[in-house]
Amino acid sequence: MSAPNVLRVEGELTIFRAAELKPALLASPPVTEIDLSGVTDIDTAGVQLLMLAKKTALAQGRDLCLTGHSPAVVDVFELLNVAAYFGDPMVMDSRTPAGGARS
Numbered sequence: 001m002s003a004p005n006v007l008r009v010e011g012e013l014t015i016f017r018a019a020e021l022k023p024a025l026l027a028s029p030p031v032t033e034i035d036l037s038g039v040t041d042i043d044t045a046g047v048q049l050l051m052l053a054k055k056t057a058l059a060q061g062r063d064l065c066l067t068g069h070s071p072a073v074v075d076v077f078e079l080l081n082v083a084a085y086f087g088d089p090m091v092m093d094s095r096t097p098a099g100g101a102r103s
Contacts, residue, residue, distance in 0.1 A: 004065075007031045010038035013046035013073075025053040030062060037068030042076045054086055 007024055011017070013036070025031055034053065039046075050066065057064035066088045069077070074090055077083045083090055 004032040005029050006033045006035055008035040008038060011040055013039045013042040013049070015043055015045035018045045018049050022049060022052075025049060026056060030057065030060065030064075032063060033065045033067055035068045036066055036073045037070055039070045039073050042073055044080070047076060047080060047082060051082070051085065 009021065013021070025034070031053065034050065054064050054066075066086050069088075069090045077086075077090065
């Protein structure tokens with residue numbers, strides 16, 4: 001079994017970066033894991049891009065895992081109720097206070 005092809009997203013995952021990130025998400029060899037631990041902001045364009053990557057992986061009969069969900073990602077996934085779509089466990093960073101409250 002080959003090592004996963006991991007894409008680490010840093011900074012914003014927003015409409016302003018969607019066009020830049022799309023080729024990397026749909027590249028060959030295909031990405032098997034997207035590390036979201038460095039995402040500081042995400043909007044619906046970012047969520048749509050992740051959904052496209054997941055849909056493409058499923059159509060190609062392969063797995064795509066989202067890992068390291070940052071607090072920004074967790075907040076938006078919960079707000080939009082899309083966590084189940086991706087099917088990946090979301091583990092909150094231990095630095096984030098209980099209940100998701102941030103100072």
